[in-house]
Amino acid sequence: MSFDLQALINSRNGENVALQRENINPQFARVLRLIGFDKVYVRGLGQYLYDEEDSEYLDMLGGYAVHNVGRNHPVVIRALKDLMDSQPATLVQMDAPLLSGLLAERLKELTPQTLDTVYFTNSGTEGVETAIKFARKKTRRPRVLFCDHSFHGLSNGSLSLNTDESYRTGFDPLLPGCEKVALNDTAAAAAELEREDVAAFVLEPVQGKGVFIARDEYLREVRELCSRHGTVLVFDEVQTGFGRTGRMFAMEHSGVEPDILVLSKALSAGLVPVGAVLTTRSIYDGVFDSLDNCVVHSSTFGQGAYAMAAGLATLHVFEEEGIVENSRRMGALLLDGLKELAGRFELISEVRGRGLMIGIELGKPSSLKLKMGWKLANKLQKGLVAQAMVMSLLADHRILAQVAGHGLEVIKLIPPLVIDESDVGRFLGAFEEVLERSHRFPGPIWEFTTRLAKHTIRR
Numbered sequence: 151m152s153f154d155l156q157a158l159i160n161s162r163n164g165e166n167v168a169l170q171r172e173n174i175n176p177q178f179a180r181v182l183r184l185i186g187f188d189k190v191y192v193r194g195l196g197q198y199l200y201d202e203e204d205s206e207y208l209d210m211l212g213g214y215a216v217h218n219v220g221r222n223h224p225v226v227i228r229a230l231k232d233l234m235d236s237q238p239a240t241l242v243q244m245d246a247p248l249l250s251g252l253l254a255e256r257l258k259e260l261t262p263q264t265l266d267t268v269y270f271t272n273s274g275t276e277g278v279e280t281a282i283k284f285a286r287k288k289t290r291r292p293r294v295l296f297c298d299h300s301f302h303g304l305s306n307g308s309l310s311l312n313t314d315e316s317y318r319t320g321f322d323p324l325l326p327g328c329e330k331v332a333l334n335d336t337a338a339a340a341a342e343l344e345r346e347d348v349a350a351f352v353l354e355p356v357q358g359k360g361v362f363i364a365r366d367e368y369l370r371e372v373r374e375l376c377s378r379h380g381t382v383l384v385f386d387e388v389q390t391g392f393g394r395t396g397r398m399f400a401m402e403h404s405g406v407e408p409d410i411l412v413l414s415k416a417l418s419a420g421l422v423p424v425g426a427v428l429t430t431r432s433i434y435d436g437v438f439d440s441l442d443n444c445v446v447h448s449s450t451f452g453q454g455a456y457a458m459a460a461g462l463a464t465l466h467v468f469e470e471e472g473i474v475e476n477s478r479r480m481g482a483l484l485l486d487g488l489k490e491l492a493g494r495f496e497l498i499s500e501v502r503g504r505g506l507m508i509g510i511e512l513g514k515p516s517s518l519k520l521k522m523g524w525k526l527a528n529k530l531q532k533g534l535v536a537q538a539m540v541m542s543l544l545a546d547h548r549i550l551a552q553v554a555g556h557g558l559e560v561i562k563l564i565p566p567l568v569i570d571e572s573d574v575g576r577f578l579g580a581f582e583e584v585l586e587r588s589h590r591f592p593g594p595i596w597e598f599t600t601r602l603a604k605h606t607i608r609r
Contacts, residue, residue, distance in 0.1 A: 186545050194221035197566040210551040210565040215389045218416035219467045220568040226419040229463035240455035249458035262407040267434040270452040271425035274388030274414035275303025280427045281410045282307050285350035285382035288436045295351040297333040301359045316556045336371045343379045352384040355400035359555035361509025366404035373406045384410040392416040393567050396478030396505030418460035477567040481505040487578040495585045512559040519591040527599045532557045538598035547580035
């Protein structure tokens with residue numbers, strides 16, 4: 151009897167959350183039900199998701215920024231189908247795959263000439279682990295610097311560069327020698343780098359958790375300090391790369407060139423796990439420094455044919471369809487609209503972002519009734535108001551978004567970069583309505599907040 155995948159999906163569709171609860175992550179299944187995110191999506195195309203009733207949802211989350219060229223882009227799908235039909239000799243391991251060489255060549259064309267060597271990974275966190283190892287081998291130094299609010303992954307080494315205690319608690323001891331400094335504080339960075347025992351300074355040009363932006367001048371100052379004191383400068387552009395900030399890479403805003411660039415997420419259009427670490431030949435040769443060490447650092451699936459093909463097709467789409475420019479234009483339009491709303495609604499304290507990576511930070515209101523609601527929610531757990539607004543966006547407007555991090559009153563927008571003016575208008579109209587409801591206390595948004603708070607207390 152032949153295997154019929156579509157028949158299997160059709161026969162079990164709707165069991166999604168139950169299967170998650172019973173076989174994978176029960177707590178995540180509980181959270182999905184609690185916040186009303188237990189939808190069953192059966193199809194995705196571009197910037198839209200569709201449920202069992204074929205209702206359309208605007209995706210402002212983008213799979214955590216993997217779907218930059220949109221979901222299921224036909225060019226990338228076609229490339230993968232063509233490769234599958236060719237029956238490729240993938241993962242031979244003792245060979246030099248053509249497609250990985252071609253993708254490395256193409257990535258080098260898009261990045262500074264100094265980044266002349268590519269190492270392929272499966273994920274961003276694996277890329278950060280690679281960067282830590284490469285920098286320590288190059289410098290023979292123990293310490294690694296990172297910034298507050300950082301998120302660089304959840305494996306042991308990358309978790310050591312993560313400031314959110316909700317991720318770190320219970321996993322000690324982490325990697326020794328990792329030290330936190332304040333973002334945009336040049337003096338703090340200089341004090342650590344002057345000790346000349348720092349192997350790497352790892353930072354995000356725009357931080358994913360909270361959408362905090364590294365000032366261009368700060369990045370230039372850090373570059374000069376790292377060069378002066380022999381520290382490897384690592385840019386984690388796992389989320390900011392590939393058009394997210396209105397440039398192909400966020401480092402282009404400052405003109406700063408790192409010694410190591412970590413990429414992932416959007417490189418394969420969200421279809422195949424893939425990542426890439428670009429670095430200088432001198433750093434790379436310091437790791438693979440002899441015939442015996444030619445595979446001293448490796449990854450089984452790192453140069454898989456399907457990941458490489460998806461990467462090549464995705465870069466072709468960027469080149470042909472003006473997606474980076476669209477990110478810049480739609481991001482500016484969305485930011486302008488949100489700043490106009492911020493001028494009218496007291497719950498918004500700040501709107502910040504670059505391109506289509508935007509954070510809407512909520513703050514303590516001034517009016518008495520709202521202040522009471524805000525104080526109650528934050529006494530129980532910070533972040534509940536933003537989460538309640540996100541819940542309303544999905545429940546009332548079929549718009550998928552999420553908060554920017556645990557305990558943050560920040561709503562984060564990282565949609566597919568193919569959104570258009572009508573999508574921007576749709577979001578702004580929906581968010582204005584959510585804000586209007588949020589500014590009535592008591593009211594439905596605060597009822598959401600109370601429900602979340604009750605579960606927090608029980609927990």
